[in-house]
Amino acid sequence: MRRAVALAGLVAALTGAPSGPAAAAVVAFSAEEKHAIARHGPWPPPWKRDAGNRHSGRAAAIAFGRTLFFDARLSRDGTHACASCHRPELAWADGQARSTGRALLDRNAPSIANSRFERWFGRDGGADSLWSHALRPLTDAREMAMTPALLAGRVREHADLLRAYRRVFGAPGDDDEALMVNLGKAIAAFQETIVTARTPFDAFRDALLRGDRAAMARYPEAAQRGLKLFVGRGNCSVCHFGPTFSNGEFADVGIPYFVAPGRVDPGRHAGIRHVVDSPFNLLGKYNDDRTRANATPTRHLLLEHRHWGEFKVPGLRNVGRTAPYMHAGSLTTLEQVVRHYSELNEDRLHADGERILRPLRLDTGEAADLVAFLESLSAPPARGARP
Numbered sequence: 149m150r151r152a153v154a155l156a157g158l159v160a161a162l163t164g165a166p167s168g169p170a171a172a173a174v175v176a177f178s179a180e181e182k183h184a185i186a187r188h189g190p191w192p193p194p195w196k197r198d199a200g201n202r203h204s205g206r207a208a209a210i211a212f213g214r215t216l217f218f219d220a221r222l223s224r225d226g227t228h229a230c231a232s233c234h235r236p237e238l239a240w241a242d243g244q245a246r247s248t249g250r251a252l253l254d255r256n257a258p259s260i261a262n263s264r265f266e267r268w269f270g271r272d273g274g275a276d277s278l279w280s281h282a283l284r285p286l287t288d289a290r291e292m293a294m295t296p297a298l299l300a301g302r303v304r305e306h307a308d309l310l311r312a313y314r315r316v317f318g319a320p321g322d323d324d325e326a327l328m329v330n331l332g333k334a335i336a337a338f339q340e341t342i343v344t345a346r347t348p349f350d351a352f353r354d355a356l357l358r359g360d361r362a363a364m365a366r367y368p369e370a371a372q373r374g375l376k377l378f379v380g381r382g383n384c385s386v387c388h389f390g391p392t393f394s395n396g397e398f399a400d401v402g403i404p405y406f407v408a409p410g411r412v413d414p415g416r417h418a419g420i421r422h423v424v425d426s427p428f429n430l431l432g433k434y435n436d437d438r439t440r441a442n443a444t445p446t447r448h449l450l451l452e453h454r455h456w457g458e459f460k461v462p463g464l465r466n467v468g469r470t471a472p473y474m475h476a477g478s479l480t481t482l483e484q485v486v487r488h489y490s491e492l493n494e495d496r497l498h499a500d501g502e503r504i505l506r507p508l509r510l511d512t513g514e515a516a517d518l519v520a521f522l523e524s525l526s527a528p529p530a531r532g533a534r535p
């Protein structure tokens with residue numbers, strides 16, 4: 149098909165026939181490919197509240213959560229807010245390979261956009277809810293370094309925080325831990341509202357499904373060819389699946405996980421232990437879903453050796469705006485990511501690693517097509533993100 153299109157161009161050039169935008173081509177997709185493409189939408193998915201967070205979707209909680217997200221008083225020495233590392237103008241990431249809090253962290257800060265569609269939170273899935281995940285940066289000594297008592301103190305001693313807290317949760321009792329959990333739930337309610345906008349890919353997908361060739365032709369041809377690779381020979385959509393381009397699972401794609409000489413990042417292995425050991429997991433008393441239906445995945449967690457060095461499959465929406473890439477920001481550009489999959493060193497994968505992955509050996513044109521497709525997953529910057 150690609151050759152046919154190139155030939156058509158050549159013929160047009162030789163015969164002086166008109167080319168240009170009107171001649172923009174549509175790549176042929178098989179029924180199977182169309183089916184695979186359809187599953188990457190529709191976007192945005194319908195709103196669904198988080199049953200584990202009784203404040204999910206409540207306007208007052210969302211407003212308080214937004215304030216808290218940008219408030220450095222939530223850190224021990226007043227130097228860090230959540231937004232220090234999840235900056236709205238950087239698509240809610242921080243642009244650094246590894247984030248710096250009070251010390252250099254081991255990992256790259258992912259965007260928090262679309263996080264409400266996740267099942268596990270953090271690159272190791274170390275939390276099973278968005279609200280309990282917020283407690284990690286709040287209390288991690290290298291990040292905001294707070295304790296429940298310090299957080300409760302901040303809320304009580306600042307009139308504006310106390311007023312806002314009362315409006316959402318009522319008077320703070322003397323249970324500091326419960327107060328901290330409430331802050332996490334307000335912050336989560338805010339984060340749930342951050343969803344990436346529709347992209348050129350979404351317009352193409354919808355046009356493909358309704359057979360609107362004129363609308364399809366507005367999507368760059370290189371992106372169309374890249375999409376074909378993505379759902380086909382590249383096998384990418386096995387893991388980067390569904391509307392967010394993530395199946396929500398964990399995998400080893402051969403990215404080295406040494407943090408420093410002699411020290412590795414255990415990835416999912418540590419994440420599972422963290423979820424299971426946490427008093428704030430969905431099996432605990434702070435889960436607002438009285439049916440506990442939302443705790444089933446947590447109940448079934450099983451720690452296995454293969455989890456060493458596995459990391460969460462990141463969603464790819466807005467990926468063109470969240471460089472650098474991978475769990476420790478080791479790849480700087482999308483070209484490098486594509487080269488990684490193209491040249492994949494199979495010796496780096498676990499012996500029991502992903503059979504799905506094989507070096508793709510893409511030629512230069514194919515690599516550029518795949519990059520063009522990945523870039524088409526970015527939305528224009530969200531409006532109204534700032535408080």
Ligand code: HEC
Nearest residue numbers: 229230233247248249255256257258269270271272282285
């Ligand atoms: C010092 C930088 C820093 C600060 C401050 C920080 N984060 Fe993060 N955030 C990170 C890093 C790094 C990761 C990846 C951590 C991991 O995988 O363990 C992350 C991961 C996340 C994720 C997981 C996203 C996903 O796709 O799984 C969410 C949600 C999040 N942070 C929200 C917050 C909130 C809420 C706060 C404030 C209470 C906060 N962060 C403060 C650096 C930071």
Ligand code: HEC
Nearest residue numbers: 382383384387399403459460461462473474475485489502
């Ligand atoms: C076996 C599952 C799997 C397959 C197949 C796969 N990926 Fe990934 N992908 C991952 C995981 C896991 C990561 C994160 C690795 C890490 O954090 O170290 C990732 C990371 C990425 C990233 C970086 C995202 C970010 O925000 O850091 C991009 C881009 C990407 N993959 C594109 C692709 C493309 C293109 C293909 C097909 C050629 C592909 N992936 C195939 C699992 C997979």
